[in-house]
Amino acid sequence: MQENLTLQHExxxxxGKGEIHGESCIKVNANxxxxxxxxxxxxxxxxxxxxxxxxxxxxxxxxxxxxxLAKRIGVHKNTVNKxxxxxxxxxxxxxxxxxxxxxxxxxxxxITSWYKFxx
Numbered sequence: 657m658q659e660n661l662t663l664q665h666e667x668x669x670x671x672g673k674g675e676i677h678g679e680s681c682i683k684v685n686a687n688x689x690x691x692x693x694x695x696x697x698x699x700x701x702x703x704x705x706x707x708x709x710x711x712x713x714x715x716x717x718x719x720x721x722x723x724x725l726a727k728r729i730g731v732h733k734n735t736v737n738k739x740x741x742x743x744x745x746x747x748x749x750x751x752x753x754x755x756x757x758x759x760x761x762x763x764x765x766x767i768t769s770w771y772k773f774x775x
Contacts, residue, residue, distance in 0.1 A: 662682065664682075700731075700739045705753065708725065719769060719771065753774065
């Protein structure tokens with residue numbers, strides 16, 4: 657049976673305010689949980705995955721800082737960096753869940769991580 661995580665980006669229209677918002681959500685197929693996804697990646701990495709998804713755009717990309725992720729899951733930024741590194745090695749159906757591209761700005765002083773989801 658296939659294991660699936662599905663990332664969706666939806667437009668939400670607030671008729672009262674006349675505003676359109678983008679929302680991202682992840683659907684986790686019960687088979688993924690039944691087959692041990694959380695045990696496979698670890699509860700901390702699962703929390704990190706959920707935090708990353710909270711920043712994702714309609715293209716399945718995001719670039720939160722270490723501090724933003726750390727605050728979202730309640731850990732130090734060095735700890736979240738370890739969780740991200742572990743998460744990047746996780747594959748489902750032989751495909752990575754998420755990949756990261758690191759860019760440096762200002763003579764290598766500022767590092768920005770861009771994350772791309774492959775769900």
